[in-house]
Amino acid sequence: MQSTDTEFLIPSSVSEALSSIALEDAIFLGGGTSTALLYKTRMIEPSRVVWLGNVGELKGIFTSPTEVKIGSMVTMAEIAADREIARLLPGVSTAAGVIGNARVRAMATLGGALAHADPRQDLPPALIAVDAKVSVRNASSSREINLADFYEGFLETVLSPDELITEVTVPILQNRRSSYLRYTPTSEGDYPTVGAGASLTFNEDGKSISTATLVLCGVGAVPIVSSEAGLALAGTTGDDSALLRAAELVRGAVDPQDDERGTADYKRDMAAVFAYRALKACLNS
Amino acid sequence: MKINLSLNGKGMELEVDPMALALDVLRGLSLTGTKEGCGVGVCGACTIMVNGSPVSSCLCLTGTLADKDVWTIEGLAEKMPELIDSFVENEGMQCGICTPGQIVAAASIDSVGASSPEEVKKYMAGNLCRCTGYQTILSAVEDHVAVN
Numbered sequence A: 001m002q003s004t005d006t007e008f009l010i011p012s013s014v015s016e017a018l019s020s021i022a023l024e025d026a027i028f029l030g031g032g033t034s035t036a037l038l039y040k041t042r043m044i045e046p047s048r049v050v051w052l053g054n055v056g057e058l059k060g061i062f063t064s065p066t067e068v069k070i071g072s073m074v075t076m077a078e079i080a081a082d083r084e085i086a087r088l089l090p091g092v093s094t095a096a097g098v099i100g101n102a103r104v105r106a107m108a109t110l111g112g113a114l115a116h117a118d119p120r121q122d123l124p125p126a127l128i129a130v131d132a133k134v135s136v137r138n139a140s141s142s143r144e145i146n147l148a149d150f151y152e153g154f155l156e157t158v159l160s161p162d163e164l165i166t167e168v169t170v171p172i173l174q175n176r177r178s179s180y181l182r183y184t185p186t187s188e189g190d191y192p193t194v195g196a197g198a199s200l201t202f203n204e205d206g207k208s209i210s211t212a213t214l215v216l217c218g219v220g221a222v223p224i225v226s227s228e229a230g231l232a233l234a235g236t237t238g239d240d241s242a243l244l245r246a247a248e249l250v251r252g253a254v255d256p257q258d259d260e261r262g263t264a265d266y267k268r269d270m271a272a273v274f275a276y277r278a279l280k281a282c283l284n285s
Numbered sequence B: 001m002k003i004n005l006s007l008n009g010k011g012m013e014l015e016v017d018p019m020a021l022a023l024d025v026l027r028g029l030s031l032t033g034t035k036e037g038c039g040v041g042v043c044g045a046c047t048i049m050v051n052g053s054p055v056s057s058c059l060c061l062t063g064t065l066a067d068k069d070v071w072t073i074e075g076l077a078e079k080m081p082e083l084i085d086s087f088v089e090n091e092g093m094q095c096g097i098c099t100p101g102q103i104v105a106a107a108s109i110d111s112v113g114a115s116s117p118e119e120v121k122k123y124m125a126g127n128l129c130r131c132t133g134y135q136t137i138l139s140a141v142e143d144h145v146a147v148n
Helices: A014-020 A032-041 A077-081 A083-088 A090-098 A100-109 A112-115 A123-130 A227-233 A240-253 A264-284 B022-028 B073-079 B081-089 B100-108 B118-122 B136-147
Strands: A008-009 A026-029 A048-051 A061-063 A067-071 A133-135 A141-147 A151-153 A164-171 A176-183 A194-202 A209-217 B002-007 B012-013 B047-052 B055-058 B068-073
Touching: A014 A048, A014 A164, A026 A112, A026 B073, A032 A112, A061 A083, A061 A164, A067 A083, A067 A123, A077 A100, A077 A176, A083 A090, A083 B068, A090 A194, A100 B055, A112 A164, A123 A176, A123 A194, A123 A209, A141 B012, A194 A264, A209 A227, A209 A240, A209 A264, A227 A240, A240 A264, B047 B100, B068 B073, B073 B081, B073 B100, B081 B100, B081 B136, B100 B118, B100 B136, B118 B136
Parallel strands: A008 A048, A026 A048, B002 B068
Antiparallel strands: A061 A067, A067 A164, A133 A141, A133 A164, A176 A194, A194 A209, B002 B012, B047 B055, B047 B068
8 A cells, every 4th residue: 555644643631632633534443444545545544643542532332220321432342241231231242242253342433333323234233123323522511412313424424524423322211122133135234125123111001012123234235224114013912913014114114225235125034034033033022 | 651561471561652563563573473464353473362362463453452461472482382383393384474363273272162172163264364274274273273
């Protein structure tokens, strides 16, 4: 590769990082697995890179009875290895553990993965299914965004160039069960043809479903929430016919494209199959 | 830009382009055991060990190695001769191009705590062998895990 004039900064705090980004074409850098690919192919040519590897504030996982907070510089390997996340958020744990390969999981960070916004990524549907919120800061203000409202298109999010993802918060509900399943016909480390994140929240009787969320990746320009499937499950007991009926509704929500991972029709079929299996996996979790 | 790091057990200061790939920087230091295969983080031929974890050096911007503990196949071959022996005894190589990456990945397996054959297989899934000599490679890694 050619040598470059890109300025490379290594701040040690969030405030230092935020004050370093006020430059056109400056970017934040997490683990670099996505950024390096975009940079190698000259899809990005940043004038300044602000690497967050030394910002300790962004590296913790905090679990309480009511919520899980994950810092944006926590790696996929760390999320997958965390026992509390595995217990409380099995779908998130599964998704983090199947991304790419062991090398990608060791490098890739939560904040970097969300900001990258490739619609085939495993983690977003698993997180959206459990109502994850993204905390974002710039030098003067902060805001919280529902991950469900975070994506605008292929590699596009609602983030402004000066905004930094600091953490992701997931509420813990006692009566909720969640899962993530993916299907890929190619190699284990590839993006999925379709991935399905699901959650079922039960009423206090423990039998009837109060709310259900079903989210698909790989079958549209952004992760797709099938609100019709969710509505169809509310009030049911999650019996097999209700799950099958809800999973079929996914067909109308997805918008897949033909590519080497399957034709659009095939992906629509697989979306319904894996939506059903993800819902079923919630009941077995 | 100057960065400090430990490379194959030796602390050093290097003058580097922070946006250069670790793969190119290491090979430029005559550490040519690290191979480029796919160049997109899929094949594992360029695996190096950073703070105990396996990393694709083809996706690793050199600036991110500041203050890290970095090992390549050259250093690990000296440090872990029994791991090399395990690959030799199991004939865990054919043409050899993927072998440095396979060995560095195996040396980094403690980072995920894989121990059962199934866990070893899942962990090693990201290191491709186009000769498809997987069974002997997995046997070599399993033997290594069993004695460590």
